[in-house]
Amino acid sequence: MKMKKSSIEKYYSYVTSKGLKISIVKRDNSSSFHMAMLVNFGGVDTNFITLKNKQYIKTPKGIAHFLEHKMFESKNKDTFERFSKQSASINAYTNGTATVYYFSCTDKIDENIKLFLNCLSNPYITPENVEKEKGIIIQEINMYQDNPSSKVYENLLKGMFHRNHIKYDVAGTKEDVESITFESLMTCYNTFYNCRNMELVIVGQVDPERIFSLIDSIEGFGSGDKALKIYPSEIMKVKEETIEEVMPVVDTRFLIGFKLDTKGLKGREILRKEIMYNMILEYLCGNMSPFFERLYNEAYIDSSFGYGVNLHSKFAFNVLGGVSRDPKKVLDEFYKDVYKLIGDGIEEDGFNNIKKMMLGNYTRIFDDSFSLLNNIISTKNKGGCFLEVIDIVKSIDIYDLNEALNQGFGKDRTTLSMIKPLNLK
Secondary structure, X not given: OEEEEOOOOEEEEEEOOOOOEEEEEEOOOOOOEEXXXXXXXXXXXXXXXXXXXXXXXXXXXXXXXXXXHHOOOOOOOOHHHHHHHOOEEEEEEEOOOOXXXXXXXXXXXXXXXHHHHHHHHOOOOOHHHHHHHHHHHHHXXXXXXXXXXXXXXXXXXXXXOOOOHHHOOOOOOHHHHHHOOHHHHHHHHHHHOOHHHEEEEEEEOOOHHHHHHHHHHHXXXXXXXXXXXXXXXXXXXXXXXXXXXXXXXXXXXXXXXXXXXXXXXXXXXXXHHHXXXXXXXHHHHOOOOHHHHHHHHOOOOOOOOEEEEEEOOOOXXXXXXXXXXXXXXXXXXXXXXXXXXXXXXXXXXXXXXXXXXXXXXXXXXXXXXXXXXXXXXXXXXXXXXXXXXXXXXHHOOHHHHHHXXXXXXXXXXXXXXXXXXXXXX
């Protein structure tokens, strides 16, 4: 067991006898216990080569999400009810690059750890319950297709990316789901649900050494064989500059995506770049910016307007959006401010204010154990360590931000996605 320390938090790391990496953040003033298992297997990971037998495997889209649905199923008992009886709540999600399972409790920590690890290491998957699950997932897909917020984001990714599988819905299509078999699910489970490809994170009031020992004694995952994930090449120019659809909505919803290049970046570098673009977007279009004030007062945007940053080694983009009577006007005005800022450079006072704000925002995450857990998991999936975030923010200077500003908003890397009301077709 190793104890490490960042400028704001100390944490413990351990590797089990089979190779499972575990990180624990001990919170002496917390009454809650949170545990999450990160599986580095997500929606974009459909093609891979098993290195042991050199077999190339192509699976249907949506298979990682399908596996997530099956992991808490048991033969005779309702797993969710079993956790509930042990004062715990469980959940899971799948995104483009990962599947995450987690639970929280205030009591019966050991029992919940054992049940949690047993569910993930001994899933009850049969040909019969695979077929039964298909209808449930297809119903979920249909529900999201009717959701304008989901649809505008899905269309944005389709417009930005040519071949990268992030452009596809993580759940796949109805046809994808129907083509998934018991055999293909078990191939993916046996390939990716092993100690080489998973990490466990814990935040709570615990004795790290005792918890490490407990997990080592019950953890039932194999060490597994390595697999080489295969990804299609992607050019930086977007596939479509504008993509629009009509739905029964009152106001036009829009998202603007700015494709980024993270080629060659790993771990801490990706986290650092992500923080820098959050700072730049706050400077450009945050609630206190001239851009936001101007467009809000002119009724081109409302309080729904916001921004986000999604950086990974496999794909990366900045995004902003909300509701507007004229999204193209919003994009034009944003570019006016971007080009002016590139020409003038970021001001020292503004930079210092944004940096102070970011330090405050990230520090507050450490005050909430569950939020901290989620951020640690998200950053681990990118190869970084969220516990270093305060040190990284402090290391960023105004020259870093001006350089990132110049690289982040090329017009040929920009897609505008809109969901318009039916009467505006």
